[in-house]
Amino acid sequence: MYSQFLNDRKALAIEICNKLSEDYNYVSIFGKHANGKRFVVNSKITQIGDSTSIREAEAGFVIKVYNGDHYSEYSIDDLKDFDYAKFKKDIALKGLHQECVAVDILSDEPLTERFIREDPHPLSDDEIVDRLEAFKNYFTGYDPKVVNVTCAFVRREISSMFISKRRQLEQYYSWNNCMASIITADGDTIQENYDGSYGNDTKATLDDFDAKKEHIAKIAIKLLEATPIEPGVYDVITDPTISGLIAHEAFGHGVEMDMFVKNRAKAKDYIGKKVASTIVNMHDGAKAALSAASYFFDDDGILAQDTTIIENGILKDGISDVLTALELKKAPSGNSRRESTRRKAYTRMTNTFFCPGTAKVEDMFKSIKHGYYLCNTNNGMEDPKNWNIQCTAQYGLEIKDGHFTGKIVAPVVMSGYVLDVLNSISMVSDEFKVIGSGMCGKGHKEWVYVADGGPYLKARVKLG
Amino acid sequence: MIKELKRLLKEKQVSAYEILETRSRSAQLFYVLNKLETNRHTENRDILVTVYDDHDGKRGSSSFKAMASDDATSLSSKIDNALLTAKKINNNHFDLYQKTAKKLKEVPSLKADDLGDIATRCMDAIVKADHFEDVWINSTEIFVTTTAIHFMNSLGIDESFDKTTLEIELIPTSKNAAGEEFELYFDTTLVDDDPEYIQKAIEDVLKQAIARAKAVSYDAEKMKPEYALIDGEMMLAALDGLIGELNYFKVLSQSNHYKKGDQLTPYDLNLTLKAVIEKAADSRPFDENGVVLDEAAIVVDGHVKDYWGPINYGQYIGETNPSGRYGTYELKVAADKKIDKLSCPYIELLRFSSPQFDASTGYFGGEVRLALYHDDKGEVIPVTGLSLSGNLYEAIKTCAYSAQEITHQKYHGPKAIYLKDFKLH
Numbered sequence: 061m062y063s064q065f066l067n068d069r070k071a072l073a074i075e076i077c078n079k080l081s082e083d084y085n086y087v088s089i090f091g092k093h094a095n096g097k098r099f100v101v102n103s104k105i106t107q108i109g110d111s112t113s114i115r116e117a118e119a120g121f122v123i124k125v126y127n128g129d130h131y132s133e134y135s136i137d138d139l140k141d142f143d144y145a146k147f148k149k150d151i152a153l154k155g156l157h158q159e160c161v162a163v164d165i166l167s168d169e170p171l172t173e174r175f176i177r178e179d180p181h182p183l184s185d186d187e188i189v190d191r192l193e194a195f196k197n198y199f200t201g202y203d204p205k206v207v208n209v210t211c212a213f214v215r216r217e218i219s220s221m222f223i224s225k226r227r228q229l230e231q232y233y234s235w236n237n238c239m240a241s242i243i244t245a246d247g248d249t250i251q252e253n254y255d256g257s258y259g260n261d262t263k264a265t266l267d268d269f270d271a272k273k274e275h276i277a278k279i280a281i282k283l284l285e286a287t288p289i290e291p292g293v294y295d296v297i298t299d300p301t302i303s304g305l306i307a308h309e310a311f312g313h314g315v316e317m318d319m320f321v322k323n324r325a326k327a328k329d330y331i332g333k334k335v336a337s338t339i340v341n342m343h344d345g346a347k348a349a350l351s352a353a354s355y356f357f358d359d360d361g362i363l364a365q366d367t368t369i370i371e372n373g374i375l376k377d378g379i380s381d382v383l384t385a386l387e388l389k390k391a392p393s394g395n396s397r398r399e400s401t402r403r404k405a406y407t408r409m410t411n412t413f414f415c416p417g418t419a420k421v422e423d424m425f426k427s428i429k430h431g432y433y434l435c436n437t438n439n440g441m442e443d444p445k446n447w448n449i450q451c452t453a454q455y456g457l458e459i460k461d462g463h464f465t466g467k468i469v470a471p472v473v474m475s476g477y478v479l480d481v482l483n484s485i486s487m488v489s490d491e492f493k494v495i496g497s498g499m500c501g502k503g504h505k506e507w508v509y510v511a512d513g514g515p516y517l518k519a520r521v522k523l524g
Numbered sequence: 525m526i527k528e529l530k531r532l533l534k535e536k537q538v539s540a541y542e543i544l545e546t547r548s549r550s551a552q553l554f555y556v557l558n559k560l561e562t563n564r565h566t567e568n569r570d571i572l573v574t575v576y577d578d579h580d581g582k583r584g585s586s587s588f589k590a591m592a593s594d595d596a597t598s599l600s601s602k603i604d605n606a607l608l609t610a611k612k613i614n615n616n617h618f619d620l621y622q623k624t625a626k627k628l629k630e631v632p633s634l635k636a637d638d639l640g641d642i643a644t645r646c647m648d649a650i651v652k653a654d655h656f657e658d659v660w661i662n663s664t665e666i667f668v669t670t671t672a673i674h675f676m677n678s679l680g681i682d683e684s685f686d687k688t689t690l691e692i693e694l695i696p697t698s699k700n701a702a703g704e705e706f707e708l709y710f711d712t713t714l715v716d717d718d719p720e721y722i723q724k725a726i727e728d729v730l731k732q733a734i735a736r737a738k739a740v741s742y743d744a745e746k747m748k749p750e751y752a753l754i755d756g757e758m759m760l761a762a763l764d765g766l767i768g769e770l771n772y773f774k775v776l777s778q779s780n781h782y783k784k785g786d787q788l789t790p791y792d793l794n795l796t797l798k799a800v801i802e803k804a805a806d807s808r809p810f811d812e813n814g815v816v817l818d819e820a821a822i823v824v825d826g827h828v829k830d831y832w833g834p835i836n837y838g839q840y841i842g843e844t845n846p847s848g849r850y851g852t853y854e855l856k857v858a859a860d861k862k863i864d865k866l867s868c869p870y871i872e873l874l875r876f877s878s879p880q881f882d883a884s885t886g887y888f889g890g891e892v893r894l895a896l897y898h899d900d901k902g903e904v905i906p907v908t909g910l911s912l913s914g915n916l917y918e919a920i921k922t923c924a925y926s927a928q929e930i931t932h933q934k935y936h937g938p939k940a941i942y943l944k945d946f947k948l949h
Contacts, residue, residue: 065593093593104776104840106613109587109606112572119593120568135566137592150565153553155644158651161561185609208777243779250779251884288887291913291949322556322663324695324707383561402566404554441878443893445697445707450877450891471882475891475911503693504711524889524911524949 062176062232063093063219065119070230072139073223076123079144081225085165086126088224089139090359092401093119099185099213101192103200108189115507116216120401123147124360130160131383135402163386170226171363175356177233181263188213191266192238195273199242202277205284208243215262216509222361231356235509236262237497238269242280251470253280253454255436258352258496279435279455286455286470291524295431296474297424297516300493302453304512305437306519307342307414308500309449310478311335312512313442315344315369315378316395316407321387325444327375335375336482341415342370342514344379346394351511352496353397353410360396360405367393369412370482381407399506406502414514417488424487424518425459432456432523433464434472437498447478456523474521487518525571525590525599526676532600533575533678538607540576540583540620543676544812545569550669551639558651558661565640575603576620577610584613618839621848622679626816628809629800632715633687639668642717646690649719653726659698659733661726662707667691675814683814689805690714694726696733706736708875708893713805713933732874735906736894742910742948747897749871751924752912752948755940760932761879762888762916762941767795767853769883770822772833775841781886781917786828789921792858795823797832797850798936806851806934815848855925855937862927863942871948872896872940873912881916889913889947914946921945 073089080087096111111117123134123142132151136142183191192211199209214237222229239256255276257269298306311327319325327335336342346355346364357363360382368376378393384407385392397408425433436454443449455470494513501507526545533541552564571590576583586609588602634642643666654661672686690713697707710729714722754762766788774780782788799817800807810816813835822830831843838846875894880887889912897905922945925938 063593093591102777105615107585108609108613109574109585110589110602112587112589114570117589117591119591130560131562133562133564135564135568137568150567151563153560153563153640153644154638155641155648156560157644157648158555159559161556161559163561186612189612208779210777243777245778248781250781252779283884286885288885288913288915291911291947322695323697323705324662402548402550402568404552404562404564438882439878439880441891443707443877445705448877448891448893452880470885471880471887473880473890473911473913475877503709505693522911524913524947 062174062230065093066091066219066221066230069139070221070223073221076139076142077223077225080123080125084125084127086168088124088222088361089121090361090401091121091221093219094216096214096216099188099192100210101189101196102210103196103208108185111214114400114402115509116214118400122401126165133404161387163383166382166386168224168226172228175231177260179234180261183262188262188266195240195269198273199240199277203281205244205246205281206242207245210241213238222357224361227361229357229361233260233355235260235352235496236265238265239497240276242277244280244284246284249284251280251283251286253283256497260350282468283455283470286468289456289469289472289523293520293522295428295518295520297428297431297433297518299433299435299516300513301437301495302434302451303414303514303517304412304495305440305451306481306517307412307514308409308510308512309440309442309451310482311342311369312344312409312412314444314447314478316409317378317380317388318384318407319444320378321384326447327378327444330375331377333375334373335479336370336373337485338373339417339488340370340373340482340485342413343367343415344369344409344412346410349411349413349494349511351411351494352498352509353511358394358396359398362392362394362396365394379407379409381405397508399508403506406506408502408508409500409510411494411511413494413512414488414517416490416492416515419487419489421489421491421516424489424516426462427487427518428459428462430460432458432469432472434474438471448475449478449481450475473524475524476522481519481521484520485517489516491515525594528596529571529573529590529599532603536603536607538575538603539678540578541678542574542620542813544572545674547672548669549639550667551643553643553647553666555647555664556662558654558664575606575610577607578617579611581617582614583617584610584615586610586613616840618836620677620679621681621814621835623681624816626818628683628685628816629818631685631687631800631807631809632803632805634690634715634717636670636688639670642668642690645719646692646717646722649722650694650726653723653730656730656734658737659696659730661694662697663695665693675810677814681814683810685809687715690717696730698733698737700737706733708733708736715805716803732894735896736908739894739906739908742895742907744948747871747907748869749897750868751866751870752943752946753870753872753940754943758873758876758879759941760935761881763855763935765881765883765888765916766920767822770828770831772831772837772841772843772846775831776837782828784828784830787826788823788828789826791861792825793823794821794825794856796821796854797847798852798854799850801852801854801931801936803931804852804934804936808851811849813848817848817850820847820850852934855935857925857938861924862938863924864927866898869900870898872898886915886917887913888916910948912946912948914943919943919945
């Protein structure tokens with residue numbers, strides 16, 4: 061349900077916006093009220109309560125103004141505390157000795173709309189806890205080598221409001237994540253497997269997790285046999301989580317256009333050029349899929365969109381926040397996102413994925429002479445300036461002559477030059493999935509929820 | 525709001541509770557190519573409340589956040605819901621932190637005069653450092669933040685402290701003779717706003733960026749380093765990994781590799797968690813449960829002496845005097861494991877894409893963006909295009925350390941670890 065708090069502050073937001081517009085060329089107010097609940101059922105402890113992370117629980121506002129010289133933002137918890145004289149004093153910069161970036165005034169196209177996306181099948185807290193307890197008991201009883209189990213469910217509910225002179229937007233949406241971490245031990249060997257389900261439908265999310273729990277348990281035990289991989293260059297098949305990680309790291313960060321403005325991204329010189337194998341297509345957008353980053357408008361009041369990043373191997377476009385779009389003189393793509401109202405909005409990815417192709421997954425495995433099936437995203441890092449990427453898979457399964465040998469390696473770090481990786485993609489499956497359980501930082505901070513994914517890919521990469 | 529919360533908790537006869545209040549105020553500056561793009565001012569407050577319910581020898585708890593959106597009615601309802609939840613949770617009993625004679629340590633902090641002034645003076649120092657040929661700063665972000673932390677519990681603990689820190693994130697970019705550009709990432713949090721100190725730190729980063737532009741591909745045939753030196757992020761990822769292995773929760777979840785008395789290293793290595801380290805920005809006098817911190821030796825003479833962590837997990841595993849959660853630590857090693865100067869070929873792994881550590885397997889490593897190869901003739905060659913991998917639990921047994929010491933945001937000790945057991949590929 062849309063936030064009563066934001067509803068109650070709407071008139072005041074309009075009043076402050078009008079008042080500030082007398083002195084500033086551009087004024088907007090972004091308000092956010094996020095609530096979440098976390099359910100954690102562990103072998104030894106249970107924790108249930110409201111979310112306390114700033115990304116899942118906050119009430120706050122950002123007032124953005126343009127003073128003819130540069131943009132300023134003011135972050136407070138409640139507009140009731142707004143004091144005009146204090147605001148002017150606090151955003152003034154007395155000792156500034158540098159020039160300002162030359163920018164224009166942000167456009168303010170008229171639009172008034174309210175968007176609502178409810179959970180179609182919510183469950184009570186007790187029902188969720190019962191389901192988690194059942195999952196925990198299943199994993200605990202699966203094998204004596206299982207020594208600890210954590211099953212968790214997180215529900216996020218986001219309301220936000222954007223007010224400017226000519227725009228009044230409101231939205232409410234929710235998202236759920238269910239996950240498990242299984243710790244196994246055999247002598248001195250200790251391993252952990254984790255996996256999860258997600259969706260805006262609570263019941264469906266838990267049902268999906270139920271369907272995959274056996275696989276999660278099986279891998280948790282299998283990981284006890286894992287050995288380090290012999291570093292080298294291999295043919296690999298990536299599962300949709302690793303495909304998504306490659307999309308995210310290889311060309312997601314690379315086309316965040318605030319990096320173009322800062323001359324930090326090589327991609328800016330490659331728009332319209334071939335960057336990947338011709339069977340590669342890639343999109344980003346809050347509207348491109350229904351997943352963890354599917355909002356209706358971004359944190360600067362721009363409606364959600366679906367951006368084609370790569371089409372048949374050609375780099376088509378990047379994604380942008382409002383200030384970046386203004387500096388590049390293009391329309392913003394709806395990718396202004398903030399970790400919270402306490403932080404600046406940057407160009408950020410939303411739902412980023414490779415599009416499905418035509419290959420059958422079984423044919424892809426059969427085509428491998430010697431390589432690995434890489435599974436389960438761990439983490440990744442990009443270098444948009446020089447197009448180096450590093451993606452870590454939780455584990456890899458060895459394939460020889462088209463068959464799994466039964467050998468498992470873990471963890472597996474894949475690194476390489478973006479164009480080499482993307483141009484090496486030789487098969488793209490017709491099966492496809494967007495994984496709604498990711499988080500992404502900008503540099504080493506500014507964490508936001510993202511989704512990424514895609515089909516199974518066949519590529520040739522360096523593993524270590 | 526705190527007053528209202530305490531009134532409601534009393535009215536509802538909540539016998540055990542904790543309140544953690546964090547107020548923050550910041551000045552933030554965002555530059556593109558040394559030109560100001562945006563400035564921000566923030567003033568925010570977080571209040572985290574945990575209520576406990578004791579039943580059948582068990583203790584249940586539930587937390588909520590009191591936010592600006594709350595009034596007396598919604599706060600009352602949040603307390604009721606939390607109590608109801610706590611009643612259904614059957615965790616083992618643990619005792620909340622009680623008053624002791626321990627005094628709060630003073631944490632290092634900037635003087636919180638005018639946060640905007642500190643930020644603009646910092647930028648002036650950065651611009652002053654930006655004087656080298658073929659290197660420049662593409663992006664700079666400065667955050668000056670005053671954080672005031674106030675903890676209260678139902679046993680009468682009522683403590684607070686505040687500190688002001690300066691965080692700098694910048695992206696130096698350099699170009700080589702062919703005009704190709706390269707960048708590095710730099711992020712630090714300081715409690716020292718001395719312009720000369722900042723200028724020197726930024727100059728060092730810019731010099732690394734220059735080396736990055738000159739870097740050649742790593743040649744495994746010709747380059748045969750006997751040691752690989754890790755410092756900064758990679759060293760901290762490794763040490764954090766070791767320390768994390770000794771956390772109460774790892775013991776509770778039976779996923780710890782080390783037990784008390786186990787030998788980590790065949791030489792004297794001492795890891796001590798400390799409440800306060802001079803110039804370390806993550807220093808703090810108490811933790812989220814109000815536990816007054818002092819110091820806790822967790823590895824002594826190469827052997828695991830103690831575990832550490834939150835008091836509830838500590839009590840769950842039978843610790844009678846659990847340590848609390850520390851933010852900073854100190855490493856000391858035997859004199860004969862310190863190396864002042866190497867005469868053999870070695871490689872300094874200065875910058876990684878993202879240092880990796882996997883606690884399950886002990887794997888550590890990652891893609892190296894910049895390294896300096898020192899050959900046996902004293903020549904220094906910047907190299908790139910290589911990855912490090914190793915097993916921390918094994919590598920720690922054979923490594924040495926730099927004689928030079930350093931203080932980071934959360935660490936004091938040798939500036940670098942000299943790995944003998946590693947793979948470069």
